[in-house]
Each structure stands twice: as C-alpha cells, then as structure tokens.
Amino acid sequence: MVSEIYKKIVVATDGSKEAEKAIESAVELARLAGAKLYALYVVDRAAFLATPLVTMPIDVAWGELEEHFRHEGTEATKKIADAAAAVGVEFEAKVVEGHAAEEIIKFSEELPADIIVMGSLGKSGLSRFLLGSVADKVTRNAKLPVLVIRS
Amino acid sequence: MTEKLYKKIIVATDGSKEAERAVKYAIELARDTGAKVYALYVVDTAIPTTSSMSVAWGNVHEFLREEGAEATKKIAETGAKAGVEVEKKLSEGHPAEEIIKFSEELPADLIVMGSIGKSGLDRFLLGSVSDKVTRISKIPVMVVRNY
Numbered sequence: 001m002v003s004e005i006y007k008k009i010v011v012a013t014d015g016s017k018e019a020e021k022a023i024e025s026a027v028e029l030a031r032l033a034g035a036k037l038y039a040l041y042v043v044d045r046a047a048f049l050a051t052p053l054v055t056m057p058i059d060v061a062w063g064e065l066e067e068h069f070r071h072e073g074t075e076a077t078k079k080i081a082d083a084a085a086a087v088g089v090e091f092e093a094k095v096v097e098g099h100a101a102e103e104i105i106k107f108s109e110e111l112p113a114d115i116i117v118m119g120s121l122g123k124s125g126l127s128r129f130l131l132g133s134v135a136d137k138v139t140r141n142a143k144l145p146v147l148v149i150r151s
Numbered sequence: 152m153t154e155k156l157y158k159k160i161i162v163a164t165d166g167s168k169e170a171e172r173a174v175k176y177a178i179e180l181a182r183d184t185g186a187k188v189y190a191l192y193v194v195d196t197a198i199p200t201t202s203s204m205s206v207a208w209g210n211v212h213e214f215l216r217e218e219g220a221e222a223t224k225k226i227a228e229t230g231a232k233a234g235v236e237v238e239k240k241l242s243e244g245h246p247a248e249e250i251i252k253f254s255e256e257l258p259a260d261l262i263v264m265g266s267i268g269k270s271g272l273d274r275f276l277l278g279s280v281s282d283k284v285t286r287i288s289k290i291p292v293m294v295v296r297n298y
Contacts, residue, residue: 003182003183005176005180025156028156029156029183029184032183115293120285135285136286139282139294143296145296146293147261147293150290150291
C-alpha cells in the first residue's frame with residue numbers, strides 16, 4: 001500500500017539499545033506505507049560536554065571523541081539500512097553535527113518529512129545523549145507529527 | 152514482521168479544531184497498518200475549580216458530553232470514509248489520566264493526539280495533556296501539532 005500521508009519517515013537514533021524499538025517500528029511503518037526511510041544520527045557535542053561525567057580533560061580529546069561518535073553514527077545508521085533493505089524499504093542515512101533536537105527538526109522540516117519516529121531514552125550508563133529530553137524538545141517544537149516510542 | 156505493527160490505535164480528541172489534524176494522521180496510520188481506531192473524548196471534571204462555577208457544573212457537564220459525542224461521531228465518519236473501523240468512547244475525569252487508563256485497559260498499541268487545545272476557552276490545554284501522556288505512557292505516543 002502507498003500511504004496518502006506517510007511518504008517520508010525520519011527515524012532518529014543515538015545508537016543506543018533504547019532506540020531499537022523505535023527503529024523496528026519505523027522500518028515496519030515505512031514498509032506498510034510504502035514510504036522512504038531516513039535515518040538520522042546527530043553528533044551532539046554540547047550534550048556530551050554538559051554531562052557531569054565529562055570535565056575539561058575530555059574536552060581536550062574532543063577530536064578523538066568526535067571520530068568515535070561519527071563512527072557510532074555510521075554503524076547505527078548502517079544497521080537501520082540493513083533492516084530496511086531486508087524488507088525492501090528505500091533508505092537514506094545522514095550523520096550531522098549539532099544540537100540533537102534542533103538538527104532532527106531541521107532535517108525533517110527541510111525534507112520535508114511526514115513524521116519523525118524516535119525513542120525516548122538515551123544511553124543509561126553514559127547518559128550523554130538523553131534522548132528522553134530530546135524527544136520532549138522535538139515533540140514540542142516540530143511542525144510535523146512525532147511518534148515517541150519507549151523502550 | 153509477522154505480527155501487526157498496530158492493532159488498536161487511540162486517538163484522543165478535545166473536540167477542538169486543533170485535534171482534527173491528529174485525527175487525519177491517526178486514521179491514515181490505521182488504514183496503512185490495518186488497525187482499529189478508538190476515538191476517545193474525556194469530559195474534564197477538573198474544569199470547575201471555584202464554588203461559584205461548580206453550581207453551573209451540571210450545564211457544563213451536559214455541554215461537554217454533547218461535544219464529546221459530536222467529536223467522536225465525526226471521527227467515526229472520517230474513519231468510515233477511509234474504510235477504518237472506529238469505536239467511540241466517552242469517559243470522565245482528568246484527561247491525561249483517563250487517556251492512559253483507557254490505553255492500558257484495552258490495551259492499545261499507540262496513542263495519537265494533538266498538542267494544542269482550544270485557544271479561546273483554554274479549558275482543555277491539550278498541550279500539557281499531551282506532554283503528560285508522552286511522559287507517563289508505556290506505549291508509543293504520537294503528537295500532532297497544528298500549524
């Protein structure tokens with residue numbers, strides 16, 4: 001079936017296990033709706049530096065961390081690409097840098113997408129991404145529908 | 152995926168024009184996924200806060216029930232046009248609590264709701280209701296803003 005509304009679906013991931021349910025649902029929705037799926041990973045430096053765990057010495061090593069996050073983003077979106085390919089869903093991946101909520105909204109509105117799908121929890125241990133509050137921000141500020149899926 | 156993505160979708164309405172966009176998205180999502188829609192309107196019993204107002208509660212209550220009947224009937228009609236099964240449901244209490252309660256009782260797979268209530272009357276504040284539901288709900292919540 002080709003959906004009358006859902007033609008472009010954005011799924012935001014932070015590479016965490018908590019995002020997996022949202023990804024699974026987004027892939028299935030794209031399949032049912034005949035939509036194209038866009039996976040977005042945001043390298044969020046500010047969110048990382050704002051966590052209590054992180055102090056100045058780590059800031060010095062940001063170059064390496066950025067590399068780490070970019071790699072994680074590539075890995076995370078690659079996994080979604082595989083899941084989409086397995087069910088014949090058209091797919092595109094994007095890794096950007098900036099504030100997570102802002103970048104998710106910017107990317108989705110520029111497409112423009114018809115819906116944003118995202119998890120509500122970030123990596124619990126490291127706590128650097130806080131997808132929970134990101135989901136809150138996106139829900140409040142995005143002009144398009146936001147589907148939040150808890151883990 | 153062998154199991155259906157969504158079997159039961161709740162769309163919560165406050166009867167406002169702002170909720171209509173959420174209804175549109177919910178019905179289409181149900182059509183795409185083959186789900187049944189439950190149109191829920193909550194008569195907000197928290198509205199009359201002062202004693203002078205509670206005197207008139209009988210009238211307000213009646214008005215809200217009628218509004219709920221109208222709003223859910225409209226959703227059923229929209230569903231019928233799209234070939235989507237819709238069940239109407241009216242309940243009473245605090246909107247966020249009732250939405251969560253109903254979703255757990257069904258149990259539903261998804262809650263769809265608008266984010267802005269009636270601006271003039273301002274009595275429902277769907278914005279804050281959707282915030283609460285998003286935070287409390289264990290099942291997925293889809294918020295559809297009106298612009």
